[in-house]
Every structure is written in C-alpha cells, then in structure tokens.
Amino acid sequence: MRRLGLLTVVLVALLAVFWIVRPISEGGVRDFIEPAGALAAPLYVLVAGGLGAALVPGPLLAGASGLLFGTLAGFAVTLCASVLSALIARAIGVRAGRRSPARETAVAATVRRHGLVAVIVQRLAPVVPDGPCNYAFGVAGVAPWSLVLGTLIGSSPRAFAYTALGDSLDDPASPLAIAAIAVVIVTGAAGALLTVRLRRAG
Numbered sequence: 451m452r453r454l455g456l457l458t459v460v461l462v463a464l465l466a467v468f469w470i471v472r473p474i475s476e477g478g479v480r481d482f483i484e485p486a487g488a489l490a491a492p493l494y495v496l497v498a499g500g501l502g503a504a505l506v507p508g509p510l511l512a513g514a515s516g517l518l519f520g521t522l523a524g525f526a527v528t529l530c531a532s533v534l535s536a537l538i539a540r541a542i543g544v545r546a547g548r549r550s551p552a553r554e555t556a557v558a559a560t561v562r563r564h565g566l567v568a569v570i571v572q573r574l575a576p577v578v579p580d581g582p583c584n585y586a587f588g589v590a591g592v593a594p595w596s597l598v599l600g601t602l603i604g605s606s607p608r609a610f611a612y613t614a615l616g617d618s619l620d621d622p623a624s625p626l627a628i629a630a631i632a633v634v635i636v637t638g639a640a641g642a643l644l645t646v647r648l649r650r651a652g
Contacts (some may be wrong), residue, residue, distance in 0.1 A: 454589065457546040461582055464505040469579075474506055476616060479514035490518060495530045502535030503542075505581040509612045516616025521626065524613040529602060532609060536584045536601050543588020550589065558590040565592040569600025571648060573608075574641030580605070607637040 467473065479497070486493045498511045511531065515524035547553045561568045569592065572583050580601075587597055614630035621627065 453546040454550045468506045476514040480517045491527050494527050498531035499534030503538040512612035513616030516613040521614045521617045525610045528609045528613050532605050533598050533601050536597050539584030540588035540597055543585040547589030561590040565596030566600050569597055570604035573604025575645045576638035576642050607633050
C-alpha cells in the first residue's frame with residue numbers, strides 16, 4: 451500500500467510539472483533527436499517512450515514527431531513510443547499495486563476483465579491523459595497484450611492528428627492541419643459518446 455501511495459504522489463508531482471510548468475517543448479525534443487541522423491527514429495521512440503511514462507503530454511511528443519519525421523513516418527514512431535510508454539507505466543503500476551487493496555476492488559476487476567475495451571475507450575475519451583491511466587491499468591492488472599492492442603487501436607486517431615499538426619506548424623491553415631483538427635474533434639465526440647453509453651450500460 452505504501453508503494454501505491456508513493457507512486458500516486460510522484461505522478462501528481464509529474465503532472466503538475468509537465469502539464470502546468472511545461473519545461474519541455476516540441477522544439478527542444480526535436481533539437482535533441484535531430485542530430486542522431488539515421489538513428490533518429492529509434493532514438494525518438496526510446497526518448498518519447500520514457501518521457502511519456504514520466505507524464506510529458508502526449509500531444510507535445512506527437513507534435514515533435516511530426517516536426518522531425520513528417521506525418522506518416524511520425525505517426526508510426528508516435529504509436530511505437532505510445533506503446534512503449536504504456537508498457538513502462540504498466541510495469542511500474544503492477545509492482546506498486548501488488549498486494550494492494552486497490553487491485554481487489556470491483557472497478558479494478560471490471561477493468562481487468564474487459565482490458566482491451568477499457569484501454570480503447572480510455573484512449574478515445576476526451577480530456578483524459580493516457581499517462582496516469584497506464585499506471586492505473588498496471589495496478590488493476592490489465593494484460594500486456596490488451597494494453598498494447600488497445601493503445602494501437604485507440605490511440606491511432608489522435609496520434610495521427612497531433613503528428614500531422616506538428617508537421618504543419620508552419621502552415622496552420624493547410625488542409626492537413628484542418629483535417630487533423632477535425633480528427634481530434636470527431637474522435638473526442640465519439641469517445642465521449644462511447645463512454646456515456648458504457649456507463650449507462652454498466
């Protein structure tokens with residue numbers, strides 16, 4: 451229980467730092483990765499995977515990916531980094547939640563039983579950051595395959611959108627940027643509707 455309490459305190463602190471203070475920028479990530487040349491993509495996946503697990507905002511990291519690699523390649527590396535972040539956070543959450551009463555609650559049991567659907571719905575739900583939920587999925591005991599597949603499915607629309615926005619920063623009125631914004635809006639609306647329906651069904 452003490453491990454889970456410590457993890458909660460650390461996550462709250464990280465959220466405050468990276469979502470309010472914002473010490474890391476898209477340009478800063480780009481400037482760090484770009485000199486790696488041919489190794490930039492795998493280096494980005496490792497760095498962004500670690501930063502994502504540290505609760506650096508996903509849109510910022512995806513935007514940096516778009517700046518570095520363009521929309522299509524950036525989309526691929528953004529998804530890979532998202533999966534890595536999820537697995538890192540899950541591993542920490544599993545360790546922190548072991549023998550914790552939180553793992554035995556009805557909510558945790560439901561999330562564990564419907565792991566894939568739970569991950570997809572969370573990824574689609576608007577205004578719900580993935581980082582803290584990855585730790586929660588670990589505490590609940592969601593299977594790794596459910597987390598990976600759910601991330602690939604549920605995170606794809608926004609990964610594409612934010613990567614495309616990063617790629618079109620120099621032309622925010624371009625068709626690509628407008629399409630990306632439309633994807634964010636539609637995905638958010640669909641996620642909100644799905645969340646409401648599932649709550650009513652439950």
